[in-house]
Amino acid sequence: MRTEGATRQAATSPAVRTAVVWDALRAALAERAGATGRERLDILDAGGGTGGFAVPLAELGHAVTVVDPSPDSLAGLERRAAEAGVAVRGIQGDAADLRDLLAPGSADLVLCHSVLEYVEDPAGALAAVAGLLRDGGVISVLAANPVATAIHRSLSGHFDEARQVLTDPSGRWGDQDPTPRRFSGDALAALLAAAGFTPGEARGVRIFADLVPGRLLDGEPGAARALIALEQAAAAHPVLRDIATQLHVLGHR
Structure with a gap:
């Protein structure tokens, strides 16, 4: 039998917490690949840390760069990529330095996950991202919801x-x-629009996962999969998405 700690981990596992985001990313990648005729896309993960998104994206065959201020996180990224047998480029730097670190128009997709909450100038960070994206490129923004x-x-x-x-x-x-x-969904949309993006609909991430007691998953086969399905069904609900722990918005260049 699992311990309470183990069941809590199951309720808040990466698969449960990020399923809604991955649904949107897979669709955006497929759309971008179709538009460019390139299956291998250039992806930047700003503030990507140890590679929770970057390494799986590299496993899908994409060229992925992570920019992060923490050398310890970049070391963890290197280890994770090596264990997965993929190459991910790591660069030490802040979101404010993106213009100096990477060439303009060099990315098809930029991940900006849990970054806008912490940067000194969120609008400036989004403007820097806009300069890195190719025409038709996509930004993925994930931010905490008050x-x-x-x-x-x-x-x-x-x-x-x-x-x-x-x-x-x-x-x-x-x-x-x-x-x-x-940020509220409206605030994220306004920031994206001001930076020259066309924002999509906000989707709720971790609507139920952070509220469900871990014991409810204990000994229940398929409970985690059912919770993921519930998160996916609720992500675009006009009321439930507004109580999500995080909000996810895609913006098109």
């Missing part, structure tokens, strides 16, 4: 902090909040 944070703080009994999230312009619950800012 509504979900309010729900999670309240479930932990921090009611004043939950209320502050809802009124704070940056969606923060207090001075000790480790996340500098959070």
Whole structure:
């Protein structure tokens, strides 16, 4: 029998947490490959860390570059890529340095996942990405949602902090909040449009996965697959997506 820790891990495993994002990425990659006639696309993962997305993308046959400020993360990326038997280029740097690190018009897809919350200038980071993308290229933005944070703080009994999230312009619950800012779907769409992108519909990521007690998956064959299917079904729901832990938006150049 699994322990409670193991079942919690199952409920929040990468497969459950990222299934909705991968659905959108696979569709975007197929569309881009069809438009360019190239099966091997050039992908940049800005702030890609140890390669949770980069390595699987390389396994699909794409040329992937990760830019990340942490040398430890890049070392982890190198190990993960080696274990998978693929090559991923790692470059140390910040999102603000993208123009200096990479050539203009060199990418078909740029991942900007859990980056806008932390960069000093989110609008500037998106403008830099726009300069790196080829015409018709795609940006994938994944960012924290303040509504979900309010729900999670309240479930932990921090009611004043939950209320502050809802009124704070940056969606923060207090001075000790480790996340500098959070974004609604409308805010992400506005940022993307200002940078010259055509934003798609926001989709909710981790709507249920961060709320489901791990014990509900214990000893239930297929429970993780069922939870993934539920996340996929709810991702575009006009109400449920707004309570997701993260929001995912694709923007076209």
